[in-house]
Amino acid sequence: MNLGSFIYGNLLRRPARTLLTISAISLGIAAVVSLTSISWGFEQSWQKANDARGTDLIVTRMASENTLPSTFPAEEPRRLLLTLPHVREVVGLFSTLLSVSDTAPPVFVFGWEFHSYLWDHLKLAEGRWPERDNEPVAMIGSTASAVLGKKVGDEVSIEGHRIRVIGIFESSAMVENGALLLTLTQAQAATEKSGKVSVLNIKLDAGATEADSVSLRNAVREKLPGFSAITSGELVRSNAIVALSKAMSGATTLIAGLVSALIVFNTMLMSISERTKEIGVLMALGWNRQAILKLVCAESALLAGAGGIVGILLGTGMARFISRMDLVRGKIEPIISLPFLVLVLVFSTVLGVLGGVYPARKAANLSPAQALRQE
């Protein structure tokens, strides 16, 4: 027999209360796990999409902090950017979120300059690529194809324009797999935003250094008022939705943490109150304050740890379930990393110990004789 089996027995003694406590903690932890993994997944989906394209810098409107940057006429900025040192290529990109059929959820629609480097990382899974810039056709990502139920030869409706799907592609970025892809000219025409782009992608020449990149960013700020040249990571981090989802995840963590600690606090306080005589007996038998503290804190930690494990399993399941919903599928892949889950488990256990500190101190400070007299 050891302290562990004693603690285990104490928790099993009141199965309903133990189960309710674990359930309440696990719900809080599940919210933390699911929301955080989705928030990170959202951020990384966009990061991956930008990285996969091989873009060095992205020029966007400075105020563009929406989910998708607001569009702007590309011609002037493009001409100016091409005059700056080390700029090898400037490519327009258009992106929007649209419903392309009556029944399906909205999908991302991208317009990429025909024959630009943006297309290089895509793999053709079925059908063919567009043959010219003004060909009124669309490519569809493999996930979007499954979500929308569209295959090669089917039509999609973009802002009332019926466009035929001629190929299915695969990308290393989930956001692209869940999207429709048109040439930039076609996307602009279909959305009646001729000449406009969401961002301009800059590819630098091979000899460009970090210092050159910094100079270029300064030059953009100086010569293109209202625009900024940023990295894909900065673009994602400045995104309002990413920032909001991270803030929500942080707030949920804080609230779930406080609630979990309070639940453990309440449970252990009740448990101590009911077991006052038992604690008196242990003290009479030679258990000292530290042993009583250890007993109560370990019970609290075990409760919260169990709640943490159940919460992690629940939260992971919730995140996966949410990512498979049609509305989200192909847009966000939750990031569930082992270090994060270990951290969550440690977090919940530490909260449990904190919630148990006061009840433990209360128990340890009992006078053995008074505790034994308790009815």
Added chain:
Amino acid sequence: MSSLVEAVNVGMEFDDGNVRALNGLSLDIEEGGFVALTGPSGCGKSSLLSIIGSLEVPSSGELRYRQVPYGNLGELAAFRRTHIGFIFQGFHLIPTLSALENILVTTFGSAASARDSLHRATEMLDNLGLNQRRNHLPAQLSGGERQRVAIARALINDPELILADEPTGSLDSKSADEVLDLISDIREKRGITVIMVTHDSAAAARADRIVRLRDGQVEPAGAKEHL
């Protein structure tokens, strides 16, 4: 015989001095003795036992263990664990622990290894005829069996002093006799000092010295033959 516990002019007050459980009590308990503390309800028997067991600190006077004041004994929890065994009227076994575990719970923090403690506890249960009941919970044991487990728990750390508070108070007469036989036997074989609080004159008669308390003081002529 040398003195094991010595109380000198000990007072014990509760409720801001409104209740006086012990009133300048002086008593000397010799090593190896079997002392019965008797007296009417409220005379201070249990308070005296609590103070001797270091569960409470007296309001006044001094208590010594082998001539050492209790205040100089170091950590009192460790003192209780190594020197004193308690037997309670209501058994006070932990309901979630088996008979064997209830004995072992006393060995937490002791110098003995877990293996030695297990061996010793098993041997004790064998000697007490409880080998077949070792994995039973207290609720599955009879009153007599529970008290025997409690006695084994009190003895597991090899104490010098057993403090028994009405050990037969919750038992039928047959079980009470068995428990008193056991306590007498242990005391004789191990030379352990026993202080037993009892209302029962038959139980008190088992002791070799009877100390009668009244109003928080020892009544004169406390020896058994004077009763």
